[in-house]
Amino acid sequence: MGTGAIVGLGMLGLVVIVLLFTLQRMINIVQQGQVGVVQRLGEYRRTHDPGLVVVAPFVDTLQKVDMRETPRPGDRQDVITKDNVVVTVNATIFTQIVDAKQALFSVADFDIAIDALARTALRSVIGTMTLDESLSERERINTDVQQQMEVVTDKWGIRISRIEIMEIAPPPQILQALALQKQADQxxxxxxxxxxxxxxxxxxxxxxxxxxxxxxxxxxxxxxxxxxxxxxxxxxxxxxxxxxxxxxxxxxxxxAHPDPTLVAILQLDALSKFADSENTKIVVPFESAALLGAAQALKGVLDAVPGGD
The missing domain is CATH 1.20.5 (Single alpha-helices involved in coiled-coils or other helix-helix interfaces)
Structure with missing residues (x-):
């Protein structure tokens, strides 16, 4: 094989390599849950949904952006409460890109920007609360931090899904005092x-x-x-x-058709019964005295007769 043939084969191989590289730059696949942002010579051109994407080689570039909800574990940081107690706070932030163009071109690096924004929002919210409030009102912290962050992230095309406060840790001496207070309350x-x-x-x-x-x-x-x-x-x-x-x-x-004499005898009998009682004084009318005397005599005669009882 002559020198010309070798050179020809070399050139053919180079052309094949260039073609393969060019095809690789032209043909791209965007996965489910992603979008492809195409830039031409550094300028935004279009956004592609998942699937096969063909771009102009050496002129267009394709950047894939994950549109799924993403948890962002934060770093532990010290925050000062309203009553001047230093607490260590750690939070996880769940974000989702809703506008890929805004996320890429509105902020230099949205990952770093979101982390910095979360730290600032946590310091701002907890700084308005006392230690007791920060320990007992985590839902309030989550809501307030999310609202503060959304004011900025909406401009970046990023949605704050939710925020979870993982830890709020006071200093050891404060924890000991809280334990004693809890015991006293119990x-x-x-x-x-x-x-x-x-x-x-x-x-x-x-x-x-x-x-x-x-x-x-x-x-x-x-x-x-x-x-x-x-x-x-x-x-x-x-x-x-x-x-x-x-x-x-x-x-x-x-x-029996009684005569006056019988009536007098009955009266005399009644009076005699009253007279039997001690301390009894009986007053007899004068006009009845003669009749009572005759009756007393008659009663004596009757009592003397046998069978007179």
Whole structure:
């Protein structure tokens, strides 16, 4: 093989290499979840969706941009709270590019810019909160930091999906003081619950005693009512019995057609029964004295007759 043939083969190989390199520069594949941004001589030309993209070799350049949501773990940083306590904060920021052109051409390096913006927003938000607020209100921190960042990132074509505060760590001496305070609060709460339990128990006992007293009083009242009712019924029965006895005696006497002498004897008998009682004084009308004397004499005669009882 002569020298000319060797040179020809070399040139052919060089042409093949150039063609392959050119084809590689011309034909590109944009994956799902990406877009391709084409620049021609450094100037933006167009944006391609996923798929096969053909560009002019040596003139056009294709830059692939990931459009998926991306977590960005932040670095730990020291932040001063409103009450001048230094806390260590660490947060993860979830971002998503919504406009590839803006993300590439509105800021020099959006990754570095987002990290710096997140650090600034965290310092700004936590600086307006006390230590207790920063430890207990993480959702508020997430929301406020996201709102502050979105004011800037919207201009970059980047959306802040969410922010997760991973850590807020006070100094060791503050942690120890917080632990002691928590223990004191728990003991205080336990004492309050104990006193409330004792108070409730006393209230329950008092209520029980009051109910028992009321029931006892009601029982005594009912017993007194029943006793009075019984006495009233007994008095009624006794009065009715006396009335019936008087009526019976009166009817018997009336049927016998008594004369004045018999009436006088009955009066004398009644007076004698009153006279049997001690400290009893009987006043007899003067006009009845003669009649009573005669009746007394007649009663004596009748008593002397056998069978006169």
């Amino acid at each position: 003991e205080k709460r336990a004492k309050i619950l104990e006193s409330e339990g004792i108070q409730q128990s006393a209230i329950n006992v008092a209520d029980g005693d009051a109910q028992a007293f009321v029931r006892t009083a009601e029982g005594n009242k009912q017993a007194a009512i029943l006793e009075a009712e019984g006495a009233r019924q007994a008095a009624i029965f006794e009065a009715e019995g006396r009335a019936l006895a008087i009526e019976t005696v009166y009817s018997a006497i009336k049927k």
